[in-house]
Amino acid sequence: MRIKDKKKVALVLSGGGIKAAAFHIGVCLALQEKGFKFAGGTKEMVRQNFNDDDPMTIRLYVGSSAGAFVASILGAGYPIESLINAFQIGSGKTPTFDKTDLRYLKSITYRDIFNLNSSGLLRFIPRSLLEKNIVTGGIESLIKNGLKLNGLFSTKGIESYLRREVFLDNDFARLGVELYIVGTQLNHSRKAIFGNFPNSYKTGSTKYINYSTISESVAASTSLPPVFSPYGITRPDGKEIFYYDGEIRDTLSTHVATDNGADLVISSYSIQPYHYTPEMGSLDKYGIPLILNQALYQVIQQKIAKHIQNQNDISGIYDSVANYFRQAKLPEAHKEKLLQIIREKVNHRPEVDYIYIAPRPQNYEMFFVDHFSLNPEILGRIVKVGFKSGLNALRLHEI
Numbered sequence: 001m002r003i004k005d006k007k008k009v010a011l012v013l014s015g016g017g018i019k020a021a022a023f024h025i026g027v028c029l030a031l032q033e034k035g036f037k038f039a040g041g042t043k044e045m046v047r048q049n050f051n052d053d054d055p056m057t058i059r060l061y062v063g064s065s066a067g068a069f070v071a072s073i074l075g076a077g078y079p080i081e082s083l084i085n086a087f088q089i090g091s092g093k094t095p096t097f098d099k100t101d102l103r104y105l106k107s108i109t110y111r112d113i114f115n116l117n118s119s120g121l122l123r124f125i126p127r128s129l130l131e132k133n134i135v136t137g138g139i140e141s142l143i144k145n146g147l148k149l150n151g152l153f154s155t156k157g158i159e160s161y162l163r164r165e166v167f168l169d170n171d172f173a174r175l176g177v178e179l180y181i182v183g184t185q186l187n188h189s190r191k192a193i194f195g196n197f198p199n200s201y202k203t204g205s206t207k208y209i210n211y212s213t214i215s216e217s218v219a220a221s222t223s224l225p226p227v228f229s230p231y232g233i234t235r236p237d238g239k240e241i242f243y244y245d246g247e248i249r250d251t252l253s254t255h256v257a258t259d260n261g262a263d264l265v266i267s268s269y270s271i272q273p274y275h276y277t278p279e280m281g282s283l284d285k286y287g288i289p290l291i292l293n294q295a296l297y298q299v300i301q302q303k304i305a306k307h308i309q310n311q312n313d314i315s316g317i318y319d320s321v322a323n324y325f326r327q328a329k330l331p332e333a334h335k336e337k338l339l340q341i342i343r344e345k346v347n348h349r350p351e352v353d354y355i356y357i358a359p360r361p362q363n364y365e366m367f368f369v370d371h372f373s374l375n376p377e378i379l380g381r382i383v384k385v386g387f388k389s390g391l392n393a394l395r396l397h398e399i
Contacts, residue, residue: 001353001397006264008053009036010257011074014249014269015065015224016369018113021269022379023085024070026386027357028080031058031266033387034394039177041077042169046176058266062256064182064246067268068221069158072214075179076167078105087379106165110374115157117149117229151229159219159231171214178260181217182253186230191249192220193256211236221246251303254311256268258352268357268386269304273297275361281369293367294391308356314348357393359385 011031013024028038037057039050043339050057063071073083086105163170164208171197172179183192190207194217197210212220212233220231220243230242246253257265274283275293283290318339325335342348363385 001262001399003264003399004055006353008060008262009058009264010054010060010256010260010262011038011058011071012061012062012252012254012265012267013064013067013071014252014267014271015067015222015245016270017066017224018087018373018379019366019369019371019382020066020270021070021083022382023270023386023389024067025080025083025087025361026068026383026388027268027390028074028083028386029383030357030387030390030394032080032219033391034399038080040075040076041176042174043176045077052154060178060180060257060260060262061243062182062253063218063221064250064253065222065224068218068246069162072162072177072179072181072218073105073166075175075177076214078166082301084383087374093257106161108161108374112157112161113372113374114153115155115160117151117154119361129270138359151226153224153228155219155223155228155231158222159215162215162218163213167214170215172210172214172217178254179214180260181214182250182256183217183220183223183243184245184248186242186244189249191253192243192246193253194220220244247300250307251300252307254307254354255347258349263349263351264353264355266355266357268390270359270366270386271304271365272359272361272363273295273301274364274367277362277364280364282362290368297367304358308354311354314346315350318348318350352398355393355397357386357390359389360392363389 011028014020014022035056037050037054039046039047039057039059050059058074059069061075063069070083073086074080082105083136086108113347170352172194175196178195180193180195184190184195185192185207187271188207190202190205192207192209194209194214197208201208201212209217216231216233220233223229223231223244225244228244230244232240232242234240251271252267252269254265254267274280274290274297277283281292321338321342322335325332325338337351343350363382366385369382373379
């Protein structure tokens with residue numbers, strides 16, 4: 001991999017709660033340690049502060065769920081240190097909480113994250129119970145018709161925090177970098193991609209949306225069911241469409257980066273199933289919650305592994321065909337025609353390199369730590385795991 005030959009570097013951040021955000025922060029610190037820069041802010045800020053010809057500058061961000069929160073703050077021009085401060089990890093200095101001072105961000109609180117879904121709670125009491133007719137229709141009917149709570153909490157607090165405390169201009173079009181937030185349409189099977197597109201449009205599997213604010217897009221992407229209710233975004237025609245977690249359809253959205261011209265994609269994800277260690281023992285001793293976590297992590301990790309393997313397989317086939325034509329000294333025109341067919345059929349871009357950063361199975365703390373803890377000591381340890389994971393991955397690519 002020749003970094004100096006790269007034209008556009010992208011950072012893709014996956015989900016997993018506050019724990020994932022802390023891991024991403026550690027990864028970003030590792031990238032910064034190795035010379036990468038994070039462009040962000042308005043067009044004027046980017047022109048003033050970043051060299052157009054620097055191949056180590058990240059100018060494209062893709063985020064899902066917790067990764068959407070981190071990506072949006074980086075895209076807005078805040079340094080990594082401000083993210084550390086926002087999650088109360090501690091920067092060693094007293095923050096100013098002034099939006100015009102990009103060195104610091106106001107600390108995010110549990111109240112910001114867990115905004116009570118009051119509208120849903122009004123529907124929590126079954127109508128049949130209110131009518132004193134509990135058994136009519138049976139228990140299943142009672143559950144279906146009564147317990148219609150669509151989420152314990154709402155991500156409106158996250159939207160408010162970003163709008164009030166983070167963005168000087170809450171508009172994708174005003175950014176000097178590319179930012180894409182990934183969600184899932186609730187009442188359809190489409191992936192939703194929010195960003196600065198010339199027009200909103202949709203394909204059979206994807207909806208591209210240009211009318212949402214950044215804070216609304218992040219709120220939609222972070223609406224993890226059943227903890228958070230789906231988030232509604234109003235279209236220009238006045239119709240409200242609901243979205244939820246960006247990880248539902250695709251765990252990694254590296255294609256969003258390559259579809260928009262990135263030729264180096266750095267992808268950070270924190271999901272890693274537990275592998276037995278003598279220190280922690282077997283999961284059967286920890287009860288249902290951790291066993292369910294393990295089952296979910298195994299499903300997600302399998303999807304990630306297949307995604308990466310598919311990319312490697314396509315790249316291997318492409319290179320094998322090119323090498324065969326070269327070694328057999330077959331006509332160059334035929335080789336180029338066949339390679340073009342492969343590129344078009346599987347949407348392959350041979351000039352693109354990928355760096356995947358994830359915890360090692362030995363980092364069992366990533367599995368056992370709560371997903372939504374704001375404990376500074378715990379988050380500090382997760383940041384260190386992300387930092388070491390980032391350095392290890394970059395070392396494999398001789399960076």
